[in-house]
Amino acid sequence: xxxxxxxxxxxxxxxxxxxxxxxxxxxxxxxxxxxxxxxxxxxxxxxxxxxxxxxxxxxxxxxxxxxxxxxxxxxxxxxxxxxxxxxxxxxxxxxxxxxxxxxxxxxxxxxxxxxxxxxxxxxxxxxxxxxxxxxxxxxxxxxxxxxxxxxxxxxxxxxxxxxxxxxxxxxxxxxxxxxxxxxxxxxxxxxxxxxxxxxxxxxxxxxxxxxxxxxxxxxxxxxxxx
Numbered sequence: 001x002x003x004x005x006x007x008x009x010x011x012x013x014x015x016x017x018x019x020x021x022x023x024x025x026x027x028x029x030x031x032x033x034x035x036x037x038x039x040x041x042x043x044x045x046x047x048x049x050x051x052x053x054x055x056x057x058x059x060x061x062x063x064x065x066x067x068x069x070x071x072x073x074x075x076x077x078x079x080x081x082x083x084x085x086x087x088x089x090x091x092x093x094x095x096x097x098x099x100x101x102x103x104x105x106x107x108x109x110x111x112x113x114x115x116x117x118x119x120x121x122x123x124x125x126x127x128x129x130x131x132x133x134x135x136x137x138x139x140x141x142x143x144x145x146x147x148x149x150x151x152x153x154x155x156x157x158x159x160x161x162x163x164x165x166x167x168x169x170x171x172x173x174x175x176x177x178x179x180x181x182x183x184x185x186x187x188x189x190x191x192x193x194x195x196x197x198x199x200x201x202x203x204x205x206x207x208x209x210x211x212x213x214x215x216x217x218x219x220x221x222x223x224x225x226x
Contacts, residue, residue: 001210012152014159017069019080021141022058024078025069032142038177043203044113045106052105053114057083060098064090067138072156080152083140086169088130107202114206120200124175124207131171136164139174140207157190161212170212178206 017025030051033039042048061067066089072080090098103111127135139160143153158164161172176183178197187208197204 005042010076012155013073014156015071015073016163017062017078019062021069021071021078022055022062024080025062026051026055026058028078028081028144029058029142031145034145036177037206038179038203040107041203043117044111045110049106049110053102056098056101056105059101060094061085064094066090068167070156070160072152072159074152078144080141080143080156082142082156083138083139084136084160084164084172086167104203115203121175124198124205125173125198127173134169135171135173136167136169137173139172147226153186154190161190161210165212168215172208172210174208174210176202176206176208 024092030047033050033054034047040046043053045053058069061083062069066087067083067085069077069081069083086200099111102114106114125137139157141153141157143156164172172192174187174192176187178184182207184194192208192210195207195209197206199205
C-alpha cells in the first residue's frame with residue numbers, strides 16, 4: 001500500500017498592506033460586512049453603496065502614513081485584514097479627495113449621512129488629548145466569511161497589537177455593535193475592556209480598550225512593508 005504523506009500546513013503571512021492591495025481588501029471588507037445591518041443602518045447605505053464606501057476608505061487609508069492596514073494571507077490569498085488609525089490620520093490634503101470620492105459614489109444624501117456618522121463616532125471615541133498621541137484607534141476587523149472559525153481573526157489582532165506597539169502606541173481602542181455577542185466575547189478573550197452599551201444611531205454600540213503597558217509583550221512580529 002502507498003503511504004500517504006501528511007498535508008502541509010497552509011503558509012500564513014502577516015504583512016502591512018499597500019495601495020496595490022486596495023481591490024483585494026475592498027472585496028474582503030464588502031464580503032465581511034455583507035448584510036451587517038449595524039453599519040449599513042448607521043451609515044444609511046445599501047450593500048452596493050457600502051462596497052463603494054470601502055473602496056473610497058481604503059483609497060484614503062492605504063495611502064496615508066497616519067493609518068495602517070494589516071493583512072493575514074493564507075497561501076497568498078488575503079483572508080483577514082484590520083485597519084488602524086493614529087493621531088495624525090487623515091492628512092488634511094487627502095480629506096478633500098476622500099470626501100469628493102464619497103460624494104461621487106454615494107451622492108449628497110449619502111455623504112451627509114456619513115458625516116453624521118463620523119460626528120457621532122468621534123463623540124463616542126473622544127479621549128483626552130494626551131492619550132491621542134499614544135492611541136491606535138479603529139481596529140476595524142475584516143475576516144473572510146468562509147474563514148470565520150479558523151482563528152485567523154484572533155491571530156491577526158494579536159499580530160496587529162504587536163505591530164502598533166512597535167510604533168510606540170500603548171493604547172488600542174475600537175467601536176463595535178454591542179448586540180453582536182460573539183464579537184463582544186471575541187474582544188474580551190483578546191484582553192480588551194468593553195464598555196457598557198450606549199445608544200448609537202438608534203442602535204446599541206460599545207467601545208473597547210486595551211492598554212499595552214499592562215500586557216507582556218509577545219513574540220516579535222516581522223512586518224513586511226507594503
